[in-house]
Amino acid sequence: MRPERFAKREMQGADMPDYLKNRLRDAAVILGISALLTFFGVYDQDSPVWVRFLMWVITCTVGVATSEFVVPAIFDRELVGKLVPVQVAVMAALISVPVLASLYLYMGAFGIWMPVHLLPMQYLYVFAMSVVLTVAGYLVAKARTPAAAGQPDPVDARQRFLDRLPVKFRRAELWAVSSEDHYLRVYTNLGEELILMRLADAVRELDGAAGVQVHRSWWVAKDGVRETRRDNGKLVLVLKNGTDVPVSRTYQAAAKDAGLA
Numbered sequence: 001m002r003p004e005r006f007a008k009r010e011m012q013g014a015d016m017p018d019y020l021k022n023r024l025r026d027a028a029v030i031l032g033i034s035a036l037l038t039f040f041g042v043y044d045q046d047s048p049v050w051v052r053f054l055m056w057v058i059t060c061t062v063g064v065a066t067s068e069f070v071v072p073a074i075f076d077r078e079l080v081g082k083l084v085p086v087q088v089a090v091m092a093a094l095i096s097v098p099v100l101a102s103l104y105l106y107m108g109a110f111g112i113w114m115p116v117h118l119l120p121m122q123y124l125y126v127f128a129m130s131v132v133l134t135v136a137g138y139l140v141a142k143a144r145t146p147a148a149a150g151q152p153d154p155v156d157a158r159q160r161f162l163d164r165l166p167v168k169f170r171r172a173e174l175w176a177v178s179s180e181d182h183y184l185r186v187y188t189n190l191g192e193e194l195i196l197m198r199l200a201d202a203v204r205e206l207d208g209a210a211g212v213q214v215h216r217s218w219w220v221a222k223d224g225v226r227e228t229r230r231d232n233g234k235l236v237l238v239l240k241n242g243t244d245v246p247v248s249r250t251y252q253a254a255a256k257d258a259g260l261a
Contacts, residue, residue, distance in 0.1 A: 183196055234247070
């Protein structure tokens with residue numbers, strides 16, 4: 001089945017409201033932060049209000065887009081297991097680059113070009129704001145996780161994810177999830193299925209289930225592993241359907257702690 005058909009089905013299914021809800025939430029956050037920053041005159045107080053407000057809307061949108069679509073790829077590959085301050089600092093540093101670029105170009109469109117020698121200082125200014133907003137986002141996300149109210153139910157976590165699939169998969173045994181571009185391939189005892197979702201979101205939703213992320217592109221359930229082996233010293237998990245799943249060095253300890261290897 002072609003990807004566009006999966007996308008169409010997702011738009012008609014239960015996932016689309018969640019997607020829209022997240023985008024509307026992002027828009028509300030962007031407009032709210034932009035209004036506050038404009039009201040308090042955080043930057044460029046001499047420009048008209050509408051110029052400053054639009055500037056903040058654009059830079060905040062760039063920051064949110066970077067945190068949604070760029071940062072997770074780096075996070076999944078390099079930052080898993082690192083201390084929270086390290087994660088926050090790296091994410092804020094990444095977000096600050098496109099935000100500063102958008103700010104520079106936006107002001108330039110009005111004939112106000114920032115001197116090059118001031119860019120490093122301006123970057124530190126943007127970085128400080130990014131740290132504050134990243135910490136705030138982290139605290140909000142942490143407060144919303146099931147762990148905040150106690151240990152999540154493994155069955156509920158797994159079932160919540162399976163409910164995203166067509167009806168025939170709702171009572172399936174979840175084996176693994178792999179990333180394929182903007183889609184996830186879900187492996188079960190009833191076969192495979194593609195859904196429109198990011199792996200980072202799936203891993204968060206499966207928090208508490210009997211499984212763990214073993215690679216930047218793979219999450220594997222303990223019940224889905226038939227055997228393990230090593231190829232040229234590299235750990236490989238073999239699913240019950242015979243699919244090989246590579247385990248990267250970053251996730252080897254987590255895989256062993258979860259009983260997958």
